[in-house]
Amino acid sequence: MNAGDLKLKEREAREEIFRLKLKLRTNQLDNPSNYRRARKELARIMTLLRQKIGPARARTAPHGRRGAMRERVKQRVASWSRPRRPRPW
Secondary structure, three states: OOHHHHHHHHHHHHHHHHHHHHHHHOOOOOOOHHHHHHHHHHHHHHHHHHHHHOOOOOOOOOHHHHHHHHHHHHHHHHHHOOOOOOOOO
16 A cells, blocks of 8 residues: 555545544444544554655645744744834934
């Protein structure tokens, strides 16, 4: 199984966990062990994915956006500490 297949399975597992969690919270889930089984299956998939492509690239969340946001915040904070023009009076 290649990395693309594992990412697809990961997405499917996350969707299944979401559905099961919703059913669990609304008391519609007949067998709560299905939720636990799905979480363990996701952990197995993520472990295989990490082994195949490495820990830094295995994450599906776009961490690049967070880094860009941090840079914008740093620039905004730096602009606060800039010296202001001298007052005319």
